[in-house]
Amino acid sequence: IPTKQVKPRVNKAxxxxxxxxxxxxxxxFDELSVEEAVRLRERxxxxxxxxxxxxxxxxxxxxxxxxxxxxxxxxxxxxxxxHVDVGDSPDGGPExxxxxxxxxxxxxxxxxxxxxxxxxxxDGDQGQTGQMxxxxxxxxxxxxxxxxEIKDESGTVEVTHEVDGGVETLRAQLPMIITTDLRxxxxxxxxxxxxxKAKKKPLEKKTLADFGIEDKKxxxxxxxxxxxxxxxxxxxxxxxxxxxxxxxxxxx
Amino acid sequence: xxxxxRNSVLRAARAQILxxxxxxxxxxxxxxxxxxxxxAVLEQRDGKIQPSSLSAIAAAQKLGGxxxxxxxxxxxxxxxxxxxxxxxxxxxxxxxxNEAYEKGLPENYAPLLVENIQKGEYTHVVAGHSAFGKSLLxxxxxxxxVQQVSDITGIESEDTFVRPIYAGxxxxxxxxxxxxKILTVRGTSFQGVExxxxxxxxxAGSDPKAPLQTEWVSEELAKSERPDLAxxxxxxxxGRGLKSKEEFDRxxxxxxxxxxxxxxxxxAAVDSGFADNSLQVGQTGKNVAPQLYLxxxxxxxxxxxxxxxxxxxxAAINKDADAPIFQVADVGLVGDLFEKVxxxxxKLKNQA
Numbered sequence: 001i002p003t004k005q006v007k008p009r010v011n012k013a014x015x016x017x018x019x020x021x022x023x024x025x026x027x028x029f030d031e032l033s034v035e036e037a038v039r040l041r042e043r044x045x046x047x048x049x050x051x052x053x054x055x056x057x058x059x060x061x062x063x064x065x066x067x068x069x070x071x072x073x074x075x076x077x078x079x080x081x082x083h084v085d086v087g088d089s090p091d092g093g094p095e096x097x098x099x100x101x102x103x104x105x106x107x108x109x110x111x112x113x114x115x116x117x118x119x120x121x122x123d124g125d126q127g128q129t130g131q132m133x134x135x136x137x138x139x140x141x142x143x144x145x146x147x148x149e150i151k152d153e154s155g156t157v158e159v160t161h162e163v164d165g166g167v168e169t170l171r172a173q174l175p176m177i178i179t180t181d182l183r184x185x186x187x188x189x190x191x192x193x194x195x196x197k198a199k200k201k202p203l204e205k206k207t208l209a210d211f212g213i214e215d216k217k218x219x220x221x222x223x224x225x226x227x228x229x230x231x232x233x234x235x236x237x238x239x240x241x242x243x244x245x246x247x248x249x250x251x252x
Numbered sequence: 253x254x255x256x257x258r259n260s261v262l263r264a265a266r267a268q269i270l271x272x273x274x275x276x277x278x279x280x281x282x283x284x285x286x287x288x289x290x291x292a293v294l295e296q297r298d299g300k301i302q303p304s305s306l307s308a309i310a311a312a313q314k315l316g317g318x319x320x321x322x323x324x325x326x327x328x329x330x331x332x333x334x335x336x337x338x339x340x341x342x343x344x345x346x347x348x349x350n351e352a353y354e355k356g357l358p359e360n361y362a363p364l365l366v367e368n369i370q371k372g373e374y375t376h377v378v379a380g381h382s383a384f385g386k387s388l389l390x391x392x393x394x395x396x397x398v399q400q401v402s403d404i405t406g407i408e409s410e411d412t413f414v415r416p417i418y419a420g421x422x423x424x425x426x427x428x429x430x431x432x433k434i435l436t437v438r439g440t441s442f443q444g445v446e447x448x449x450x451x452x453x454x455x456a457g458s459d460p461k462a463p464l465q466t467e468w469v470s471e472e473l474a475k476s477e478r479p480d481l482a483x484x485x486x487x488x489x490x491g492r493g494l495k496s497k498e499e500f501d502r503x504x505x506x507x508x509x510x511x512x513x514x515x516x517x518x519x520a521a522v523d524s525g526f527a528d529n530s531l532q533v534g535q536t537g538k539n540v541a542p543q544l545y546l547x548x549x550x551x552x553x554x555x556x557x558x559x560x561x562x563x564x565x566x567a568a569i570n571k572d573a574d575a576p577i578f579q580v581a582d583v584g585l586v587g588d589l590f591e592k593v594x595x596x597x598x599k600l601k602n603q604a
Contacts, residue, residue, distance in 0.1 A: 095399050097398070131390035131391045132390045132391065136395075158469065164383045165474055166471060169470045170357070170466045181536070218428060219401065222425040223424075224417070224423065236583055236585055239595045239596045243600065245567075249583070251567070252600075
């Protein structure tokens with residue numbers, strides 16, 4: 001029986017920058033992953049998808065705040081959650097390769113056959129974890145998915161994904177890795193009853209060591225700086241002014 | 253002026269007192285240049301090198317040391333490999349001819365690259381941060397047990413790289429301690445490769461013939477005669493303010509035509525169906541840095557700014573005088589875009 005796992009990576013603040021105390025939320029791409037997992041299950045119930053989604057496991061690695069994001073995922077429909085506590089670190093938490101290795105261990109341990117991840121976290125913007133995990137497991141991958149369709153009971157999956165200049169459709173067999181793009185779906189809001197229910201769902205606390213993974217840092221942060229500020233050049237009165245200014249700036 | 257002068261005086265003094273230190277540094281950096289060797293992974297499609305690949309070569313040139321270009325696909329030796337061989341500054345081109353790599357699918361392309369990276373003992377592997385590079389290189393990095401550095405915008409030294417994080421709201425400088433540096437590079441930050449005048453030899457690479465687990469079904473690419481959005485000199489971009497696809501086409505397209513510009517769009521415009529996905533500019537879309545970025549009906553959310561704030565000149569037309577776009581625009585015009593954009597188009601046409 002297939003199992004689904006979703007890994008919301010938290011929109012974790014700061015990489016040596018001054019973002020402490022900012023609002024944390026589920027990384028938007030991971031919300032899409034949770035939503036898609038839940039939809040795959042619903043499609044089966046409505047007999048639109050041939051494979052039953054037995055279980056949805058949400059997983060997040062990070063500081064104590066991760067627990068909240070995992071509750072959100074469960075309120076959206078995930079069955080249970082793992083919180084891999086790596087402590088709050090100022091340098092953005094474990095690197096994608098470490099996260100991928102941890103997920104590899106989780107996949108094996110929990111007998112998972114589809115992993116949905118966001119295409120990138122909006123803090124680190126690396127966009128690597130899904131592909132790395134696919135490489136480590138030797139599974140097919142589809143990145144930046146905008147449509148996921150399970151075609152038959154043997155687990156043939158068709159994924160339409162975004163490439164430069166358009167979309168491309170790929171076909172692969174489960175088990176596989178899919179990373180989500182913004183256009184995949186519209187994540188639902190967790191309703192109050194579901195939020196209440198989510199509080200009773202199991203949330204297991206884990207550590208990297210539980211999976212035999214060491215938080216090895218291969219990249220050393222030298223510095224984090226502000227980008228050069230861009231100064232607005234002011235406004236013009238009319239279209240002629242606009243053309244004049246653009247000429248002056250050498251843009252026309 | 254004063255600190256500068258002091259600095260150079262100090263340096264001159266130090267050089268005289270400690271001539272040996274200088275020599276050692278010179279020797280070690282020369283030794284280092286000899287050891288460094290870069291593989292630039294080229295993206296090709298139907299026998300043609302894709303523009304993102306040129307930025308990979310530009311970055312490789314910045315690293316110093318010999319550069320090998322890598323290309324794989326159907327009959328590439330006569331087509332894209334021959335084209336690559338003409339690029340100035342390459343030592344050689346490694347080509348693998350096999351139909352199986354034509355679509356650049358990472359499941360078999362990653363093992364192929366890994367084998368050739370190990371065989372060539374490269375210290376650096378670079379690809380463009382395009383859909384191809386983004387999907388392929390992390391898989392390669394994982395197979396080599398290396399932490400990749402994505403979407404770099406600068407190279408400080410052979411192991412230290414600069415990349416934007418938090419949608420470009422912070423700039424991170426990282427040092428990689430891995431033996432092989434796997435990098436994807438931002439196209440707008442690495443340019444200026446000469447595509448002719450080179451004469452690199454083409455060599456056959458090794459082909460592990462890893463099985464392909466994914467089947468390529470189809471593709472749907474937006475066709476257009478316009479310049480490519482990512483590399484265009486001018487970009488005209490529209491947002492939610494356009495209200496509908498019909499208005500987008502009626503207002504934005506003629507202006508872009510008049511300027512010979514590529515067309516871009518905000519995420520709001522794409523999500524509302526005004527423009528194709530592939531035209532989205534921003535954190536989750538394309539990064540552009542044209543000479544002129546002219547936008548209408550775009551408020552300037554940080555996710556959008558992340559994709560265009562490196563443009564040379566930014567011009568904005570928006571009816572909301574407080575829109576954040578005006579804080580970054582070099583020229584701002586407050587007004588109704590349905591009036592102003594057609595007027596602008598007309599006036600530019602008459603001038604041409």
